[in-house]
Amino acid sequence: MQRLYRKRIVLGVGGGIAAYKSAELVRRLRDQGAEVRVVMTQGGREFITPLTLQALSGHPVHLDLLDAAAEAAMGHIELARWADLVLIAPATADLMARLAQGIANDLLTTLVLATDAQVALAPAMNQAMWRDPATQANAELLQQRGIRLFGPGAGSQACGDIGMGRMLEADDLAQRAADCFQRNVLDGVRLLITAGPTQENIDPVRYITNHSSGKMGFALAEAAVEAGAQVTLVSGPVFLPTPDRVQRIDVVSARDMLAACEASMPADILIAAAAVADYRPEVVAAHKLKKDPNSGDGLYLQMVRNPDILATLAGRPDRPFSVGFAAETENLLEYASGKLKAKNLDLIVANDVANPSIGFNSEENAITVIDRQLRQTAFAQTSKGKIARQLITFIADRYQAR
Incomplete structure (x- = not known):
């Protein structure tokens, strides 16, 4: 169940x-x-109050398609991008039918149409409604689409019937939600x-x-x-908690980072997501520099190159499968492709940091991955958590294919 830690569930x-x-x-x-975050249909509000779910979730419940309180009144887009998983429980026969037909009338x-997150349904209805051919056809169609x-489970129902159609219990649903994040594609x-x-x-x-930010x-x-x-x-100075089961090494300078990385070798895969300073002052003053009244308004610093961490590690005899990042403000794909070749990388992740919605310190990202054959794979803008999972799956596939 640790797989649910810090996951975003609608x-x-x-x-x-x-x-x-x-x-x-x-x-x-x-x-x-x-x-x-909870989203309720009009019918859902007839059975349980939004106030109850607000108190339990710790967030206001989302009710309306056009929400004046949401940014740009586009609450469904905000939630669609935010979610790692959309879990609908209960999912009625009517709701399943609307989803199967692509109807978006609430x-x-x-939100389901707008999200690229995994969608899961917990059906709940009368046993006869569940057995109906229309419901079964809808269920099959939704599963074919990846939902x-x-x-449902079997047992006694509110109407007095006994049979299939009961919504699973909360513990079971929570476990199945956790299973949505179980991907052992990098075992060992x-x-x-x-970072x-x-x-x-x-x-x-x-x-x-x-x-x-290191995010x-x-x-x-x-x-x-x-x-x-x-x-x-291996992380530079950031204000982020260490992910569970991760060995973290804190460093300050580029030379510190290179030393820590070399001490951590060998590795099977290297992902160099850190924004490493290309240059450093040639001389570090022993004491705080003071204003020189005779120097005018300027301060002259002689800079020297820092070691290229990524090229150094990718050039080792025991080189790992090497993935770099190219954070650029212009000519994104051109510069990223050049970096891929120059540093002998297997993949490079191009990120347009000139766009404030996906740049430094943002909560979202949009990337293009380029391989050795200069083939490009784009990942649409979404939360950094979702981008990370998509990218890890992509890297795992390419690593195993190699």
Whole structure:
């Protein structure tokens, strides 16, 4: 169940009597470390109040398709990008039919069409409705499209019938939600990740650095552990918690980072997501530099090149499968392709940091991965957590193919 830690789950509550179980499900998901946002249909509100689910989730419940309180009144797009998993429990026969037909006439159905997250349904209905050929056809069609069905279970129903159609219990649904994140594509693989900025001292008080927050590298470390890898994370100065089951090594300068990486070798895969300073001051002052009244308004610093961490590691005799990052503000794909060749990489991840919505310190990203044959694979804008899982799966496929 640790796979739910820090995962973002949108819980959709449809209009069925089983909605009373949704309250317990919110608690079970949060107990495992998930962040839960609730979306309710009009029918769902007839069975359980939004106030109850707001209190349990810790967030306002989303009710309306056009929400004036949401950014640009586009709440469904915000939630679609935010979610790692959309779990609808209960999913009524009506809701399944609308989803099968691609109807988007409320917030929940619109969100399902707009998200690239995994979608799962927990059916809940009368046993005769579940057995009906139309419902069965809808269930089959939804599964063919990649939507998971959790249940239903069998037993006594609110109407007095006995049979298939009961929504699964909260514990079972929470476990199945966790299973959505179980990907052991990197079992036993040793993975080295660099993250965050480096700092290059000018004097004991001042330094040169960049805007990197480390969020992408830390998300990759979490996704890699989830995929079964043994992860070493070498990080520059950041304010982020260490992902569970990750060995973290904190460094400051580019030379510190190179030394830590070399000490962590051999590795099977290297993902160099850190934003390493290319240059450092040639001389670090022993004491704080003071203003010189005779120097005018300027300060002259002689800079020297830092070691190229990525090229150094990718050039070793025992080189790992090497993945670099190219954070650029112009000519993104051209510069990334050049870096791929110059540093002898297997893959490079191109990131347009000139776009503030996917640049440094942002919560989302959009990337293009380029391989040795200069083939490009684009990943659409979404949360860094989802991008990380998609990228880890992509890297694992290419690593195993090699």
